[in-house]
Amino acid sequence: MIVLGDVSKTYRTRAGQVKALDGIGLEIPAGEFVAVRGPSGSGKTTLLMVIAGMLRPSAGTVAVGGQDVFAMSQQERARFRARNIGFVFQMFHLVPYLNIAENVRLAARADGTDHSSEVPQLLDRLGLAGRATHKPAELSAGEKQRTAIARALLNRPKIILADEPTGNLDPENAGTVMKHLADFQQAGGTVVVATHGPAADDFATRVVSLRDGRPDEMK
Amino acid sequence: MSTVRMIFKELWHRKINFLLGVLAVTVAVAFFVAFQTAARASNRETARLMLSMGYNLHVIAWDADVGDFLMTGVANATMPESHLETLASQKNISYNHLLAVLEKQMIWRDVPVLVTGLAPEVCPPGRKKPPMVFQIEPGTAYIGYQVAVRLGIEKGNKIEIDGTQLEVARCLAESGGVDDMRIQCHLADAQQILACPGQISEIQAVDCLCFVEGADPLEMLRTEIGAILPDTQVLQAKSMADARARQRQMVFKTFAVMVPFVVIACGVWVGVLAIMNVRERQTEIGLLRALGYGAAKIGGLFLGKAMLTGLLGALVGFGAGATLALVFGPEIFRLTARTTVRPEAVVLLQSLAAAPLFSIVASFVPVMFAVSYDPAATLREE
Numbered sequence: 064m065i066v067l068g069d070v071s072k073t074y075r076t077r078a079g080q081v082k083a084l085d086g087i088g089l090e091i092p093a094g095e096f097v098a099v100r101g102p103s104g105s106g107k108t109t110l111l112m113v114i115a116g117m118l119r120p121s122a123g124t125v126a127v128g129g130q131d132v133f134a135m136s137q138q139e140r141a142r143f144r145a146r147n148i149g150f151v152f153q154m155f156h157l158v159p160y161l162n163i164a165e166n167v168r169l170a171a172r173a174d175g176t177d178h179s180s181e182v183p184q185l186l187d188r189l190g191l192a193g194r195a196t197h198k199p200a201e202l203s204a205g206e207k208q209r210t211a212i213a214r215a216l217l218n219r220p221k222i223i224l225a226d227e228p229t230g231n232l233d234p235e236n237a238g239t240v241m242k243h244l245a246d247f248q249q250a251g252g253t254v255v256v257a258t259h260g261p262a263a264d265d266f267a268t269r270v271v272s273l274r275d276g277r278p279d280e281m282k
Numbered sequence: 283m284s285t286v287r288m289i290f291k292e293l294w295h296r297k298i299n300f301l302l303g304v305l306a307v308t309v310a311v312a313f314f315v316a317f318q319t320a321a322r323a324s325n326r327e328t329a330r331l332m333l334s335m336g337y338n339l340h341v342i343a344w345d346a347d348v349g350d351f352l353m354t355g356v357a358n359a360t361m362p363e364s365h366l367e368t369l370a371s372q373k374n375i376s377y378n379h380l381l382a383v384l385e386k387q388m389i390w391r392d393v394p395v396l397v398t399g400l401a402p403e404v405c406p407p408g409r410k411k412p413p414m415v416f417q418i419e420p421g422t423a424y425i426g427y428q429v430a431v432r433l434g435i436e437k438g439n440k441i442e443i444d445g446t447q448l449e450v451a452r453c454l455a456e457s458g459g460v461d462d463m464r465i466q467c468h469l470a471d472a473q474q475i476l477a478c479p480g481q482i483s484e485i486q487a488v489d490c491l492c493f494v495e496g497a498d499p500l501e502m503l504r505t506e507i508g509a510i511l512p513d514t515q516v517l518q519a520k521s522m523a524d525a526r527a528r529q530r531q532m533v534f535k536t537f538a539v540m541v542p543f544v545v546i547a548c549g550v551w552v553g554v555l556a557i558m559n560v561r562e563r564q565t566e567i568g569l570l571r572a573l574g575y576g577a578a579k580i581g582g583l584f585l586g587k588a589m590l591t592g593l594l595g596a597l598v599g600f601g602a603g604a605t606l607a608l609v610f611g612p613e614i615f616r617l618t619a620r621t622t623v624r625p626e627a628v629v630l631l632q633s634l635a636a637a638p639l640f641s642i643v644a645s646f647v648p649v650m651f652a653v654s655y656d657p658a659a660t661l662r663e664e
Contacts, residue, residue, distance in 0.1 A: 108661075117572060117657050138576055145574025152661060156569040160295030165283055170573050214573075226661075 065091040065114055065222065065253065070123030072109050072276075083109040084120065085276035091269075093221065096248040097255045098263035101273035107257035110273065111224045114255065115148050116140040128221060145170070149215030151244075153227035155207040157199040163210050164195040170217045178217050185213045189243060205236030212243050223247055225256045229263075241266045285579065289586045296559070300591065303555045307595020307641055308602060310548030311633045315603025317541045318629050323611055337414070337486035338519040339377055341369070341507060346483075348515060355460060356385055356396070360481035363401075363469070365511055369485060370404045376499075376506055377487040379414050380404050384472045384482045385464075390443055393432050396464045397443065399472020401482075414488070420468040422451035428462040430454075446475045489518065549644045556588065556645035560652040571657035584649040585642050592641030596633040600625070 072084040083106040091097050099107050112118035113125055116132040125132045128147060135143060149170070157166045164182050171179040186192050189209040199207055208228060215223050225244060229237035241256075245266040248254045256263045264270055272279040293300045342351055346359035366382040369375075382401035387394060403413040418424060425435050430453040435441065439450045448467055456462060473479050489503055500518045507516050560567070570580050604625035 112661070115572065117661075141571070141574045141576050143574075144572070150572050152569075154565075156565055156572075156661065158566055158569070160291045161283070161288070165291075168283060169570070 064093050064126075064128065065089070065255070066124075066126040067110075067114070068124040068126075070113060070120045070125060072106070072113060072118065073121045082276050084113065087123070087276070087278055089271070089278060091253060091255065093253050094248065094251055095253055096245060096263075096266055096268045097253075098267035098270045099255060099257045099273055100259065100261075100263075100270060101257075102259055105273045106276040107259075107273055108226050109276075111226050111255060111257050114222075115150065115224055116144055146218065147221050149218065149220040149223040151208070151211050151215050151223060151225035151228045151240075153230040155199070155204075155211045155231075157207055157210055157214075159199055162196050162198055163191060163202070163206075166199065166210055167213045167217055170214045178219070181217065182213075185216060189213050190239075203236075204231050205233070205239065208232060208236065208240050209243070212240065216247065220252070222253045222255070225254065227258055228256060229258065237262050285582050285586060288583055289590065292583070293587065293590070296562075299555065299559055299562070300587070303552060303559075303588075303591040303641070304595045304598065306548055306551040306555060307592050307637050308599040310545055310552075310640070311596050311599025311637050312603035312606065313544040313548070314541060314636075315600050315625075315629055315633060316606040317537055317544070318632075319604065319607035319626065320537075320611065320614070322626070323607070323614075336519075337379065337381065337488055339487040339489050339503065340517040340519075341365070341485040341487065341511065341514050342483065342517065344513045344515055346515065348517065351517070354387075356387065357483040360384065360478055360483050361514060363473075363480050363482050365514065366401065366404065366482065366485055368510060369487075369507070370406055372510060373407055375406055376503060377489050378405055378409050378411060379486075379488045380406070381415065381486040382469055382482045383484045383486055384469055384476060384478060386476050386483070388444075388476075390465070391433055393429060394463065395426075395429055396460065397472055397475055398464050398466045399469040399476075399482075400466060401469040418466060418468050419451065420470055421448060422467065423448040423471075424452045424454055424464075424466040425450055426454055426462045426464040426466075427456040429465060444475050444477075446471055485514075545640070549640060552588075552591070552641055552644035553648065556584070557648040559587075560584065560648045564652065564655065565661070567652050567655065568657035568661045571653075572661060577653040580653045581649055584645060584652070588641040588645035588649075589638045592638030593634070595641065596637035599637065600630050600633045 067087050067089040070084055070087045070089075071082065074081045074083055085106075087110070099110060101107050109118060113120050114127065114132075116125070116127075116135070119133055127143075130143070132140060132143070157163075158169065161169070164186065167182050167185065168179045171177055171182075183192070183195070186195055189212060191206060191209055191213065194202060194206060194210075199210070202210065208231075211228075215225075223244060228240050228244070232240060241263055244254050244256065244263075248266075248268075256267070340351075342348075342357040343359040343361040346357040351357050363382060366380060369377075370380050381403045383398060385396055385398040387396050389395075390397075400415065400418055402417050403415065405411055416424070423441065429435065435450055435453060437450050437453055441448050441450060443465065448471060454461065467475070469482070473481060489499060500516070500520070503518065504516045507514065567580055608625070
């Protein structure tokens, strides 16, 4: 379960202070597929980063699986993230000098437990079996995002956080990506997807709308 | 995947960045090697050039008249020849190139000549250097230009001076100085001619106090030699010694200033390249942090690359620097180039040790900045 207790996050910019999250209280039980919707600048990505323990909130508490994320040291948090959380980004963020199989394997190394033997199966499941030795530059956007999902899935995380995972994809590929995330949820995982459109609505068990850093339940 | 494999894959992917980094280190090392080689050669060349100015230190007998010596250049009292051995056997002293001399003016075949007996030059222990003057074999003589012209003496002639037979080994070229009136022979022959067995009139030497700042070299030498040979006086050709010291100090300081300047400039270059590399890879760093990689592992990727850059730069730079020194050295250091301008193993070792370290240090700040940078900031793309 993910529990956010009155979480606020304020950025300091040249133009002044910007409140990205404004006192959010949110509980996401294990096994849910939550779509966080909102326009650009509404705080969706900040919310995911806070849940992942990558961005310390200005106020409030974040607990994942019963553990206070920001009570851990930076090293403990990194290890916790590697074991429990998979990330999928809008821009894929694949390492350009590694091939697809190596990109997926990166996650295994970070975790410390070796799941790399599962890479071929995972690539096969995501329709990337013939692309294992290709570099990211040789892949289509849909293939890149599926690689990112494979990387997120490799360590068998409990949670997947996806930030606009379909933002750069055509509708067909967007649907494929959402289906893979839904498969993960149906297998017992928790999915939190940040998106500005309705792409995830059909798959989500719950939709949270975010506006000016405040949540508003929609579904 | 191991860190090393990732480093090599990244190097291959960003070849230009890597090659620019290697080039920066290569330039730094090449300058360092060329300067080091040139500095050593320059010091030796300068020393050789300064030596050609002659001996600047004179040790004469305590009872010799200094005023007379300064006016005539010849000491009017003698001292035991063993003084030479006493001085030459000392360790940790500030002089070198010791030459025992016995000389006296006399009239020979109605011509005033200066008979000069020279012992083979000796050096104190561990300071062996090639002699500054020619070594005269016993039974032979070198005849000054004016003496040879006036008396019609030629090479190979047999001459007799006060009962001592000598063969003329050389007739010297005109010097325009007192050497033109000399008859130079071995010390033993001069002692026989001048009836001074076991005696010398002077020990000539070169002082080695070029790099003592703020001290009075003559005072130091008088204290040092006075303690060894209390029955002597020490005189120094100060202008000659000062010119020698200033020239050597100038060469030393020139290189001491230039080498750090070049190394710092190249360090900044490597640092800037490291910053560019880090900026280019900020997303990758953010991703690795998001995946749970620690700062040490991420830092290892960048610092490992810096080390490889340094190692390769050191090897290429040493080759380039040594080549520069070998090509241009002989043009610059004409007297000593053949023996002194050469690639030096110690400089290679210094380069191999220093360049990777230098590269790591130059990259350290941007890398540490990168690994401590908020990964969320790089991955947030709303």
